[in-house]
């Protein structure tokens with residue numbers, strides 16, 4: 001298990017008015033890019049992977065690669081399961097040594113979400129790991145959300161309090177106008193709702209779907225209590241543009257390592273850009 005959990009990194013960052021970046025990784029290059037970014041800035045980071053990343057690279061294989069890089073680069077980092085779909089997967093990750101796990105029951109009825117998220121929290125706490133759960137539904141990037149839909153999808157502050165008290169989770173992922181993927185128009189983050197949740201809920205708050213939220217909105221969200229920010233789409237996009245530019249300049253090349261190196265460098269720059277954005281005033 002890594003020497004730190006997500007919660008420790010987030011609490012340290014919060015004490016300085018900062019948030020911790022959680023980057024979705026799935027291969028050697030993405031893990032190296034996060035490691036280099038963390039080393040260059042001397043800031044703790046969260047490596048996270050989803051079920052589909054585990055299917056792509058192998059759960060244990062990716063975990064071992066991350067552990068090797070934490071050691072080689074001498075960085076402080078947690079390893080987190082993002083959007084764990086089942087308790088079995090939470091078990092599997094904790095057994096391997098993840099220091100942080102999310103069970104995503106946000107699509108379930110409230111009571112069932114409470115029940116499953118409680119199990120996740122208990123299992124994580126039994127091995128001194130951090131637990132994350134989600135309340136509210138992230139809407140699609142292309143959806144225009146009406147006022148009625150807002151009430152149906154967005155995290156209700158009173159429910160959030162009930163949820164956190166019942167489950168004892170450490171990190172609460174919220175739906176406040178954020179969405180996965182790139183936004184079509186300007187995203188509208190419901191800052192009032194976030195402030196209300198922060199005022200009554202005594203846990204670290206997580207922002208999913210941060211790719212494409214303007215920098216000033218991200219920093220405002222940090223000032224209102226967001227402690228962990230997930231970066232996935234933008235990070236993957238950086239890799240693809242690096243590879244694409246190399247291929248445009250070198251058509252018909254067989255230099256896979258050079259193309260991937262350029263992609264990795266773009267990802268590293270993205271990590272540094274986000275780490276700096278998440279620590280206003282440094």
Ligand SMILES: [Zn+2]
Nearest residue numbers: 180208209230
């Ligand atoms: Zn997410």
